[in-house]
Amino acid sequence: MPPTGLLFDDALAIVREVAASHRLETQTLALSRTHDRILAADVHAPLSLPPFDNSAMDGFAVRHADLRDGETMLRLAGEQFAGRSLGLEVAAGECVRITTGAPMPAGADTVVIKENSRVDGDQVTVSGNITRGTNVRRAGEDVAAGEVVLHAGSLLTPARVSLAASMGLASLPVVRRPTVAVFSSGDELVEPGMALAPGEIYDSNRELLMGLLRADGLEPTAWPRLPDDPKRVEIALRDAACAFDIVITCGAVSAGEKDHIPAVLAQFGQTHFWKVRMKPGMPLLFGSLDQARVLGLPGNPVSVFATYLSFGRALVDALQGRSEPRLAERAQLVAPIDKDHARREFIRARVFCDDHGVLRADPNPATGSHRLRAVADSNALIVIPDGPQRLAAGEVVEVLRYA
Ligand SMILES: Nc1nc2c(c(=O)[nH]1)N[C@H]1C(S)=C(S)[C@@H](COP(=O)(O)OP(=O)(O)OC[C@H]3O[C@@H](n4cnc5c(N)ncnc54)[C@H](O)[C@@H]3O)O[C@H]1N2
Numbered sequence: 055m056p057p058t059g060l061l062f063d064d065a066l067a068i069v070r071e072v073a074a075s076h077r078l079e080t081q082t083l084a085l086s087r088t089h090d091r092i093l094a095a096d097v098h099a100p101l102s103l104p105p106f107d108n109s110a111m112d113g114f115a116v117r118h119a120d121l122r123d124g125e126t127m128l129r130l131a132g133e134q135f136a137g138r139s140l141g142l143e144v145a146a147g148e149c150v151r152i153t154t155g156a157p158m159p160a161g162a163d164t165v166v167i168k169e170n171s172r173v174d175g176d177q178v179t180v181s182g183n184i185t186r187g188t189n190v191r192r193a194g195e196d197v198a199a200g201e202v203v204l205h206a207g208s209l210l211t212p213a214r215v216s217l218a219a220s221m222g223l224a225s226l227p228v229v230r231r232p233t234v235a236v237f238s239s240g241d242e243l244v245e246p247g248m249a250l251a252p253g254e255i256y257d258s259n260r261e262l263l264m265g266l267l268r269a270d271g272l273e274p275t276a277w278p279r280l281p282d283d284p285k286r287v288e289i290a291l292r293d294a295a296c297a298f299d300i301v302i303t304c305g306a307v308s309a310g311e312k313d314h315i316p317a318v319l320a321q322f323g324q325t326h327f328w329k330v331r332m333k334p335g336m337p338l339l340f341g342s343l344d345q346a347r348v349l350g351l352p353g354n355p356v357s358v359f360a361t362y363l364s365f366g367r368a369l370v371d372a373l374q375g376r377s378e379p380r381l382a383e384r385a386q387l388v389a390p391i392d393k394d395h396a397r398r399e400f401i402r403a404r405v406f407c408d409d410h411g412v413l414r415a416d417p418n419p420a421t422g423s424h425r426l427r428a429v430a431d432s433n434a435l436i437v438i439p440d441g442p443q444r445l446a447a448g449e450v451v452e453v454l455r456y457a
């Protein structure tokens with residue numbers, strides 16, 4: 055028997071552990087293709103930033119020791135614009151015209167802005183009372199050469215990719231993104247656009263899962279829907295499992311006579327766990343089949359949501375070796391929530407920022423894991439901890455925002 059009826063945290067730990075032992079390989083990609091990837095190795099700064107002392111403003115590079123109270127007249131000894139250093143030197147009583155980003159000429163230690171100067175031929179009169187070093191950006195004040203600036207396991211945000219570019223790096227080692235096959239399952243499902251026969255419903259989970267996966271930067275492949283036929287379920291899942299890193303199914307994992315997915319996994323692969331003490335999402339199934347990790351999500355649309363946001367994301371992150379945690383958000387409850395059961399519960403809610411800058415979560419009164427409209431009207435799931443809970447309005451709870 056596979057482990058069953060697990061505590062939410064124990065199940066999550068298994069997903070992370072199994073995924074970590076199947077971490078995807080590293081690939082070195084051109085910088086422009088590394089956005090939103092997970093960095094595979096620490097990056098040491100190949101140079102300091104800024105690489106040289108330079109001016110923060112347009113004006114005149116001067117020697118601070120020359121400046122008098124009020125006005126000072128200096129001789130213009132040359133011009134250094136942003137670009138190659140001309141190797142100029144500022145002697146006593148001299149200045150050099152300089153632009154923002156231009157290297158500081160030797161001898162100069164301060165920049166007087168253009169607005170505080172008058173130029174007459176090669177005579178420059180500067181004014182203002184400034185301290186030594188004003189308007190000079192120092193070499194290495196942002197990054198010192200050799201230090202670790204980007205850490206393995208972190209997400210490559212635009213700012214981090216830009217930081218790599220500023221150090222001259224043309225490529226970075228990143229972890230390959232998992233490929234994902236998505237299945238919906240059940241004879242009752244019909245493609246939107248087709249006519250419904252009595253008893254049939256439209257397949258809504260496929261779009262839900264495809265959208266959630268794409269929002270997480272993946273390029274999922276939707277497979278044809280699984281019929282309630284054990285042989286065809288087996289063939290389709292085994293096919294997908296030898297070609298994809300993750301196989302996500304929804305539906306057919308509970309106790310019904312047509313719930314064939316757990317048996318296929320048990321017979322041809324390995325079941326890491328089946329059934330988690332959570333609501334909704336209790337029949338969640340996790341296993342390995344051929345080269346894939348298989349996540350069998352329950353069919354109710356809200357269960358798909360709760361299980362993907364918690365377990366699906368954890369799987370995707372751990373396969374890529376992401377060690378930087380996602381931002382854990384918390385909000386104040388607008389209304390009380392009572393829970394008598396022991397399972398961790400996920401409640402749809404609208405999270406908003408009130409006039410005092412406080413994040414608040416307004417629970418949606420809809421219960422029932424089939425009610426998709428309440429998901430669409432909401433933008434987050436409130437996470438209610440394990441065990442019976444009496445949460446008063448104003449209490450702070452964890453929220454998983456999805457919109
Ligand atoms: N006797 C028991 N019955 C049920 C149990 C149980 O433990 N014992 N668990 C219940 C819970 S909780 C859930 S959740 C559901 C999950 O069952 P399955 O994962 O096997 O899912 P299905 O039965 O296939 O579907 C459930 C529900 O969702 C609808 N569905 C499925 N796929 C889609 C789709 N792609 N788009 C839209 N709607 C979908 C399906 O028609 C069902 O209404 O089982 C309970 N039963």
Ligand code: MOO
Nearest residue numbers: 334335336357423
């Ligand atoms: O746990 Mo089932 O996932 O409520 O609806």
